Amino acid sequence: xxxxxxxxxxxxxxxxxxxxxxLNLRVPKGCFYGFLGPNGAGKSTTIKMLTGLxxxxxxxxxxxxxxxxxxxxxxxxxxxxGVVPEHLGLYDNLTxxxxxxxxxxxxxxxxxxxxxxxxxxxEVMGLQNEEKKLTLEFSHGMKKxxxxxxxxxxxxxxxxxxxxxxxxxxxxSRLLRDxxxxxxxxxxxxxxTSHVLEIVEKLCTEVGIIARGRLVMQxxxxxxxxxxxxxxxFLSAVGSDHLEAQKLSxxx
Ligand SMILES: Nc1ncnc2c1ncn2[C@@H]1O[C@H](COP(=O)(O)OP(=O)(O)O)[C@@H](O)[C@H]1O
Ligand SMILES: [Mg+2]
Numbered sequence: 615x616x617x618x619x620x621x622x623x624x625x626x627x628x629x630x631x632x633x634x635x636x637l638n639l640r641v642p643k644g645c646f647y648g649f650l651g652p653n654g655a656g657k658s659t660t661i662k663m664l665t666g667l668x669x670x671x672x673x674x675x676x677x678x679x680x681x682x683x684x685x686x687x688x689x690x691x692x693x694x695x696g697v698v699p700e701h702l703g704l705y706d707n708l709t710x711x712x713x714x715x716x717x718x719x720x721x722x723x724x725x726x727x728x729x730x731x732x733x734x735x736x737e738v739m740g741l742q743n744e745e746k747k748l749t750l751e752f753s754h755g756m757k758k759x760x761x762x763x764x765x766x767x768x769x770x771x772x773x774x775x776x777x778x779x780x781x782x783x784x785x786x787s788r789l790l791r792d793x794x795x796x797x798x799x800x801x802x803x804x805x806x807t808s809h810v811l812e813i814v815e816k817l818c819t820e821v822g823i824i825a826r827g828r829l830v831m832q833x834x835x836x837x838x839x840x841x842x843x844x845x846x847x848f849l850s851a852v853g854s855d856h857l858e859a860q861k862l863s864x865x866x
Contacts, residue, residue, distance in 0.1 A: 618643045618678055618772055618803040619664060625672030626659050633659040635827035636673070641805060641820065643678075646798050648818030648835075649807045652852055656827040657807035658700045661776045664805070665697045678771060693721065696765030700776045702757050706750035710741045710760050713749060714767055721768040728767070735763040738793065740786075754781045762790065772803045779813055791817065815844045825852040 619641035626634040634656040641647045651657050662668035664675060666688055678694055680687040704713055711732055718728030736742040739759040744752070749760060758778060765773055775794075779787050794804060794817065808814050814821060821838060823831040830851040838844055 616643045617641060617676070618645075619647075619805065620676040621664075621673060623673035624660070624663060624670055624675060626656075626663060626668065627671045632827055634663070634670075637824070637827075637829050639822060639829065640832065641803065643803050644798075644801055645820045646794070646804045646818045647806065647820045647822065648814030649805065649822050649824065650811065650814045650848065651807075651809060651824035653809055655809075655824045655852075657809075657824060658776055660824070661697075661774050661805070661807055662699070665695065665699070665774050666692055667697075667699065693768075694770060695772045695774065696768065696770035697774045698758070698761045698765050698776060698778055699774075702761045704749040704752075704757055704760060704764075707748055709746070709748060710736060710744060710752075710763075713760060714764060717764045717767050723768060731767055731769075735766060738789075739763050740789065755783055755786045758782055759786060759790070762793065766793070766797070770802065773797060773805070775804065775806045777807055777809070779808065779810070811845055811848055823848060823851045 617640060619639055621637050621639040624634060624637040624639070625632065637660060649657055649660065659668065663670045664677065666682065675682040677691050680691040682688045682691065705716070708716065714732040714735060715728055718732070739762070741756065741759060741763070744756065749757065752760065758781070762775070762778065778790060782790065797804060806814075806818070815835075819835050821831070821833060821835055821844065822829055831847060835844075838847055841847075
């Protein structure tokens with residue numbers, strides 16, 4: 615099996631906090647990988663390390679076969695991947711078209727290809743009638759769609775998405791799902807983080823569960839379905855101690 619992502623004992627420490635603790639991720643090429651975990655489990659920290667936004671404090675990362683500790687390999691590999699990070703960083707004073715053109719130029723794409731793909735992406739994302747707005751005037755959902763458009767523009771082999779459905783309405787969410795399905799049928803490998811079980815259950819073909827920085831489960835979705843529900847597996851994997859109703863003195 616050919617792997618798109620392989621990490622060995624990947625770790626990240628912030629002061630005394632071990633945010634990511636010895637992760638061994640195995641993400642097959644062409645799969646839709648759901649990286650699931652409660653808030654604060656280490657999902658964003660992991661995706662930042664995988665995409666080169668944050669340096670690991672331990673372990674190693676191979677993306678699309680390339681060893682990311684080698685700066686030349688990392689630079690070449692980053693050309694082949696797209697990222698929608700936690701903090702979108704869309705450059706406030708650009709319109710959507712200007713933003714996509716800027717991304718295209720950064721990737722040294724030919725101008726006619728940038729123009730053609732930008733037009734198609736704006737239409738697919740329903741942003742073609744927002745030409746006069748700067749991204750700082752965009753709603754949260756519009757920003758997410760534009761960030762995904764930017765990640766898709768260079769036609770990456772692999773896409774990393776940090777909570778792409780967070781704060782997105784039902785219509786846009788459906789649209790994003792359809793776009794991601796199209797990516798999968800085109801052979802793109804998708805790595806998505808989410809704290810929402812239903813999203814991962816509906817979309818993903820492989821699931822990794824992270825809790826307190828550690829990978830507590832990694833399995834194909836078919837196998838999970840065959841042995842019960844994802845919710846049961848999630849609760850038993852992350853520990854459901856926190857589900858016990860805690861006392862709130864004034865609500866006694
Ligand atoms: N830049 C940082 N400085 C200090 N602690 C951080 C930083 N980023 C994340 N953390 C801590 O690392 C842990 C994991 O955070 P994060 O990866 O954002 O979780 P998730 O995305 O799963 O909600 C949390 O305890 C968080 O407070
Ligand atoms: Mg996060």
